[in-house]
Amino acid sequence: MSTPAPRSSYANGSVANMVRSLLVIGALVAVLVAVVPRVNNVSQPPVDVSGASAEVARDSGWAIERPEGLPDGWKATSVRYVRSTDGLMTWHAGYQSPTGNYVAIEQTKDATSGWVEAQTNRAAKTGTTEAGGRTWDTYVRNGKVQNSLVNKGAVGQLTTIVTGTGTFPELTAFADSLRPVPKG
Template sequence: MSSPASGASHYAKGSAANILRSVLVVGAIVAVIFFAVARTNSVTPQQIDVPVAAEGHAVQSGEPLSYPVDLPEGWQATSVRYIRSTGDVMMWHAGYTTPDGQYVAIQQAVDGPEEWVNVQTNNGARIGTLTSEDGREWVQREREGKVQRSLVNDPEGKGELTTIITGTGTFDQLMEFANHLRQADPTPSSASPTSS
């Protein structure tokens, strides 16, 4: 018969004092790691160059896509993309935050069908019209129960760009945005925007 193992270590015994010492040591290690690891307090927004993206996508698509220029101080570009959207429509999108933290975006598609317009405006009801400084007429649309306002310019004729200015901004902010739009030149050798 084998003899029992010699007695366990004094520290291996599960006394309350030993458990408390272990918890304090582990807590001290966690605290050191917690305070030693650098953490960011804020995230610096990525710089988005909307004019360069608009020019590039205009050349790619062969369409004079619009983007805002010379917006007042405080407007910040947040997103830009050229993607396939509702109804298999290729859509240009550039989003901005306003100085008071609202969101405004331009969305454009060639001959944007009604289904696409309804999705982009969140089925907002037509509530009136506005005219921008360049003489374009915009249909005002507003979604009740959800803060989304839109201006829709859908010119007559085949092959025209349907333009939607939409977001949580006021109609004044949407119109201010529309009044700063310029068209990108879709020819490959272009270097400068033209007025829309």
């Protein structure tokens, strides 16, 4: 009969052995963190609101609007034309203001009250204001910071909402910059 090999001192489960193991694992994790590339959220490809809006205006036949001549510091962050609440196709263009707030335009034809509620985050109507030659209803959602300007279109017309975390002066400046998109 053969005698078993002597037991290794590393198999004793001592605190010193556990610390050595953790140091080895920590070094491996540090190497992985250093080697794996991370996405940089600061750089984002440019958003072509002009091109997208021209395509939507041409394809939909709607007289959609987009901001033009915004002061320096405004940056386009998103653009889309998608089916939204109540199945309504919605034109959207989102921007970051110079102060870092988010402001977007939402437009649809024959808006329902459900669509307006969804776009304003079920905010309460608080009054009216003038911007861009139109009268807008103002909405404020206190629990979640969201302010909105709503210009309800008649039957067969577009309803325009300027909404986001922006202040009312930012929303008004944005609404002042809205211009019709040429269809051709």
